[in-house]
Amino acid sequence: MTNYKYLFKNIGFLTLSNFATRLLSFFLVPLYTNVLSTSEYGIYDLLNNTVGILVPVLSLNIMESVLRFSLENEDSRSKIFLIGLKYFLTGTEIVLFFLLLNRLIQVFPVFDQYAFYFLLMFISQVLSGNLTAYARGAERIADLSVSSVIASVTMIFLNIFFLLVLRIGIHGYFLANIMGSIFQCIYLIIKIRPKFYRYRDTDKNLEKAMLHYSIPLIFNSIAFWVNSASDRYVVTWFCGLDANGIYSVASKIPSILNVFQVIFTQAWTLSAVKDFDPDDKNGFFSNTYRAYQAFITIGCSAIILFNRILARFLYANEFYSAWRYVPWLTIAIVFSSITGYIGGIFSAVKESAAFAKSMLIGAGINLVLNIVFTPFIGPLAAAIATAISNYIVLIIRIYQVKRYIRLTFSPARDNFSYVLLGVQGILFLVFTDTILLYVLLFLLEGILLVLYKKEIKEISNKICRIIKLVRANERDVNSNQTV
DSSP: HHHHHHHHHHHHHHOOOOOOOHHHHHTEEEEEHHHHHHHHHHHHHHHHHHHHHHHHHHEEEEEEHHEEEEHHHHHHHHHHHHHHHHHHHHHHHHHHHHHHHHHHSSSSHHHHTHHHHHHHHHHHHHHHHHHHHHHHTTTTTTHHHHHHHHHHHHHHHHHHIIIIIIOHHHHHHHHHHHHHHHHHHHHHHHOOOOGGGGOOOOHHHHHHHHHHHHHHHHHHHHHHHHHHHHHHHHHHHHHHHHHHHHHHHGGGGGHHHHHHHHHHHHHHHHHHHHHTTTTTTTOOHHHHHHHHHHHHHHHHHHHHTTTHHHHHHHHGGGGGGGGHHHHHHHHHHHHHHHHHHHHHHHHHHHHHHHHHHHHHHHHHHHHHHHHHHHHHTTHHHHHHHHHHHHHHHHHHHHHHHTTTTTOOOHHHHHHHHHHHHHHHHHHHHHHHSSSHHHHHHHHHHHHHHHHHHHHHHHHHHHHHHHHHHHHHHEEEEEEEHHO
16 A cells, blocks of 8 residues: 555655646646737747757756656665756757857757757757756655746746737747746755765766766657657648647647646656566556556546537637647557556666657658648647657557566457547547537446446545545654643
């Protein structure tokens, strides 16, 4: 029961920091879609996704090693952070060089126009990535949670101030999001105080081991980026910046499910490393897999069910048509969530190459499907391609993980549930917004609840037992204080 308690404790801390603030951010979507044009939103999304791929490539994905090695090398954590800082500075220098070069030759005018914001986005994302990885590796989850709250509150307040009060449009949107990350970094540096300044030189053997782990993950990050972000470039190329702005905002509704994915994956990686057992004697890994699979699938179905209702509230003006892409982008998150669970096991055994192999195959399929079908079907093809490629990655990882641990689950039932999710997505394309559509959607949601009724009951029972255990511990502490 201790391993479940540890997992739920970390999920609790991360939920406090992520859920409320991300929920507030979610409700700001109407502000963005009212104030920003589709073209402006498309520009921000383009630059943000470009930073997303440059961060792991130019920093050699060192933050992954900062997390993994900090978990098991308590005495060397400051040295580990120093190595991460070294590659942060190297990556920043490379970005600065190419921005200056682009200013001279003007190959990418949009990147030159927003060069200052682009550089700040890179710096803030790499630095916050290293600091949050260090905090997780040092198991400073409470401090990490507070920093996330600070980042989100700062971002939300500044977005409202810049967009509604100062009315500086896309410039304010850039600044608000950048400042959120910077304030998080400042808090973590003050609170955690990594003592990297004690070391004049890095530990070469440690640095070599960290790079041996992180470099294969560069390919995983590239492939993940292709799966999750390259479709924005394909949509921009074939359909224009306006279409990309609409397609990008479609991800805001699936982000409801993504919040749970991020929280669970961060907590699960810590548990997977701490409690890894290749034979899974107590069933912790298998039980967690089945429970997470049930939760994420049922959640996806519910989001699809209320898709158009949420779209009416969130998407203003021409952004409303984004509802068409929501079901498939949400289904894609289901598959990436389960692959993230398996990724925690790969982290436990330090098998970083396994990440890359599956993701590269999925990325190749995604890119081909995007290029072939987007010119004819538009952004909908990109959304469906993302779902298909994520499913293929999931299948490969399930096959790979058998080498490292014995998991028991029901592939037939899980695949049937994925078919039901796909049917829900198709219903939105076939039927208009009618009562019949919602009757069918509710029926499919009910079938999923029946399929996973055992897991739902087990989740409820474990949560109740953990709550009782915590209350019993509190009573013991209070009675001891009284004595």
